[in-house]
Amino acid sequence: MTQEIQPGVFLHVLPTEKFKTVRFMIRFSARHTKDNAGARTLLTSLLETNSQNYPTQTALSSRLAELYGASFGVGMAKKGNLHQVNATLTLVNGKYVGDDALLAQGVAFLREVLFAPNISNGQFDEATFQVEKENMLSYIKSFAEDKQAYASLQLQQLFFKEDADQQVPSFGTLATVSALTAADLVTTYEKMVREDQVDIFVVGDVTEDEMLALFAPLPFPKGERVHPEIFFKQPAINYVEEKQEQEPLTQSKLNLGYRSEIYYGQLNRFALMVFNGLFGGFPHSRLFMNVREKESMAYYASSSYDSFRGFVNVQTGIDATNREKVLHLISEQLITLQKGQITDEELEQTKAMLKNSYLLSLDSPQALIEADYLDNWLPESVMDDETFLRCIDEVTVAQVQKVAQSIQLQAIYFLEGEGANA
CATH class of the missing domain: 3.30.830.10 (Metalloenzyme, LuxS/M16 peptidase-like)
Known part of the structure; x- marks a missing residue:
């Protein structure tokens, strides 16, 4: 209620x-x-x-x-x-x-x-x-x-x-x-x-x-209250912002920011969820398995997304000398998804992990609060549990491919270890 x-x-x-x-x-x-x-x-x-x-x-x-x-x-x-x-x-x-x-x-x-x-x-x-x-x-x-x-x-x-x-x-x-x-x-x-x-x-x-x-008796002052637009829409740019700093570190940080036009409430956000799981969101993802494990080019490598600001974020911890190699490897992982090179097994594994995470959230009072908050702030996005899970199940390789093709690299930040660590 x-x-x-x-x-x-x-x-x-x-x-x-x-x-x-x-x-x-x-x-x-x-x-x-x-x-x-x-x-x-x-x-x-x-x-x-x-x-x-x-x-x-x-x-x-x-x-x-x-x-x-x-x-x-x-x-x-x-x-x-x-x-x-x-x-x-x-x-x-x-x-x-x-x-x-x-x-x-x-x-x-x-x-x-x-x-x-x-x-x-x-x-x-x-x-x-x-x-x-x-x-x-x-x-x-x-x-x-x-x-x-x-x-x-x-x-x-x-x-x-x-x-x-x-x-x-x-x-x-x-x-x-x-x-x-x-x-x-x-x-x-x-x-x-x-x-x-x-x-x-x-x-x-x-x-x-x-x-x-x-x-009802709580003494909130009566009057007009704000209801701001919840979404921030990031304007597109046709170049990549870059910044590099140096500090005496043993582990350099290489972070990338991609712009997305997919926001909470849109049906294609389910494809974005699956894309992120395949790209860097889970232990079986491309960034974890290939950049960190197979090539041993990163101490950690992951991705996350913010569907209220159109922001896909990649974080890695690397040796400074591997900067260009890691950038190339990250790009390669994205390209494989842009080409739709996704096996049935990893697609189903990603969906299963997303569904399991959602089901676990149903046992969290705070997760129930957050879901209800968004349902009331964005009533057009309301859906029941069964529909939510079905929307994850129905994501196709082609939809994930389309998401991968739509995100744009907009920013690269590199915190480089200096001196003996450079």
């Missing part, structure tokens, strides 16, 4: 007897921008740490312990053009511990942390703010040490060179976070609760009526 309890605020109840727990998630969705990503991410840390009635992290943790060890967190995510702030509470279903009031207490806890944050005199608690800001700055700086993550971010900046917002990751940048004040975060918080689209999800053995009674 999905019900709009006020303009722009939706309650999604997913009744199921699969779980002995109940998961609540309140998601705030707004357009992702280079300016708001860092502030919204830092806000998640402040909301997660304390509130007016639980002014310390210890007090908040003690309350969760009283709720039979409930787990709570506030995080963020990015999907296409959207920046999402997610407040999640998972607690045991009260019927299993003889406490009929437990779910109501859980909603009351969410109400407290979301609508009574630790704000006074127009700013968040300064001590908490400074600690969480320093933690976040340390986190962002740590990406310079994680070379695989660093290379991934550099490729993203190169691939989305013409769009400043898409270049910036979901957690923002060092510069934007460094400039934030405790008062700035109040402005960010007020804008989020007032203007974001809100989706409230409940997964567990509950009834729609009881959840409506619990969540």
Whole structure:
């Protein structure tokens, strides 16, 4: 059941007897921008740490312990053009511990942390703010040490060179976070609760009526809320952007970005899923078997795709001296798929792994939430489990071949080991 309890605020109840727990998630969705990503991410840390009635992290943790060890967190995510702030509470279903009031207490806890944050005199608690800001700055700086993550971010900046917002990751940048004040975060918080689209999800053995009674009274400000376009459409270019850097590494990073015109909701996305599985998504894929295993040219080699931004990403870890050989090998693997050189066995193996992954997701409360979120954001894409699995089964070699022929190399990022490692 999905019900709009006020303009722009939706309650999604997913009744199921699969779980002995109940998961609540309140998601705030707004357009992702280079300016708001860092502030919204830092806000998640402040909301997660304390509130007016639980002014310390210890007090908040003690309350969760009283709720039979409930787990709570506030995080963020990015999907296409959207920046999402997610407040999640998972607690045991009260019927299993003889406490009929437990779910109501859980909603009351969410109400407290979301609508009574630790704000006074127009700013968040300064001590908490400074600690969480320093933690976040340390986190962002740590990406310079994680070379695989660093290379991934550099490729993203190169691939989305013409769009400043898409270049910036979901957690923002060092510069934007460094400039934030405790008062700035109040402005960010007020804008989020007032203007974001809100989706409230409940997964567990509950009834729609009881959840409506619990969540409808939440004091969301009334007014017009945003509903941004979820897809980012990457413009095509007729050349390849390249960037190379050098650092003292034992393992160089070679990442490639391909543009795709296939997006979530389109039927040919199933062929894209199979293509990615064959190209670099699974252990039997071309990149893994040929570049890594057979030719021993890579420490790792894989591909992934983002069907909300038209982005196919290849990541490899290599010896710097093998750069051109690896580029050639990656191109060769793609060409074999463009020619339709796919055996029945590997096609069926890929489909089986995709279907198994989908079936496993049906046992995950979070996967059920994400599926329902997209069903409601993109109602034209709704399909039942049987149809989804059949669409995977019906993918043909010719369809995979067409996908392989349609993707375009747009960016190459190479992080080269320097000196003795070059």
